[in-house]
Amino acid sequence: MKYSKQKEIILKAVMEQKCHPTANDIYTYLRNENPNISLGTVYRNLNRFAEKGMIYKICIANASDRFDSTISEHYHMICDKCGNVEDIEFSGFDKLEKEILEKNGFEVQSRSLVLYGLCKNCRDI
Amino acid sequence: MKYSKQKEIILKAVMEQKCHPTANDIYTYLRNENPNISLGTVYRNLNRFAEKGMIYKICIANASDRFDSTISEHYHMICDKCGNVEDIEFSGFDKLEKEILEKNGFEVQSRSLVLYGLCKNCRDI
DNA sequence: CTACCTGCAAAAGGTTTGCATAGCC
DNA sequence: GGCTATGCAAACCTTTTGCAGGTAG
Numbered sequence: 001m002k003y004s005k006q007k008e009i010i011l012k013a014v015m016e017q018k019c020h021p022t023a024n025d026i027y028t029y030l031r032n033e034n035p036n037i038s039l040g041t042v043y044r045n046l047n048r049f050a051e052k053g054m055i056y057k058i059c060i061a062n063a064s065d066r067f068d069s070t071i072s073e074h075y076h077m078i079c080d081k082c083g084n085v086e087d088i089e090f091s092g093f094d095k096l097e098k099e100i101l102e103k104n105g106f107e108v109q110s111r112s113l114v115l116y117g118l119c120k121n122c123r124d125i
Numbered sequence: 126m127k128y129s130k131q132k133e134i135i136l137k138a139v140m141e142q143k144c145h146p147t148a149n150d151i152y153t154y155l156r157n158e159n160p161n162i163s164l165g166t167v168y169r170n171l172n173r174f175a176e177k178g179m180i181y182k183i184c185i186a187n188a189s190d191r192f193d194s195t196i197s198e199h200y201h202m203i204c205d206k207c208g209n210v211e212d213i214e215f216s217g218f219d220k221l222e223k224e225i226l227e228k229n230g231f232e233v234q235s236r237s238l239v240l241y242g243l244c245k246n247c248r249d250i
Numbered sequence: 251c252t253a254c255c256t257g258c259a260a261a262a263g264g265t266t267t268g269c270a271t272a273g274c275c
Numbered sequence: 276g277g278c279t280a281t282g283c284a285a286a287c288c289t290t291t292t293g294c295a296g297g298t299a300g
Contacts, residue, residue, distance in 0.1 A: 059186030105245030120230030
């Protein structure tokens, strides 16, 4: 992948943000220092990075995709009330995927698990 | 919920289609016999049914939502090549969700698991 | 009668894309 | 110099919504 200043700052921004930013979050964040950067470029590069496995793209029901600098196997829980995204460590799909391959002939290549509910804060209110 | 002819045929259509139809699939299917039905009505009612738990809404990354007449706990695998959706039976989240509640205070209310990969047919090609 | 429903069409929201220009190697 | 990336804006796709008229209870 060819170097560009934009790629550099977009990737850096994802790494810095701990809160699972959307493409638009990144765009807004970068606009401060780089008023000319375009939303199209942010989308293009985030998707490229995700394709290459450099970052992880989280697809969420009825909401913007989010991006995550953590690429090890993990999943997400999202609060239906405040929208906060938290990480979950889980690695319990091996057995299931083996069974699926044997029974259905389906070869799993990636997985998306999102748990929806209420986070601690919103439950307490 | 108040009766309407449209609700009746939309619900019937979901029950008849075994292939996890999108809202637009249902719309196209119903148009043959009911040229006046509107896409808005199809969306409105599918969402209402899903809210009431009468059908199940499957949210898929970068694609239209699909609807499923099976409402028991199950998940889906989707072929990246042909787009086919197959059912998976799985009920292994109880332990994980209990841990999450204890550790993070997050109360899971619903879950979305989608496995992406290659189905038998597409692997054979 | 009244509340809820429909069809229609327009709007919304998120994301992608075509094009001309600019930048890396 | 050639090829790829960018900025901009328009297009795109799916889904939602406002409105005026219709229908169930």
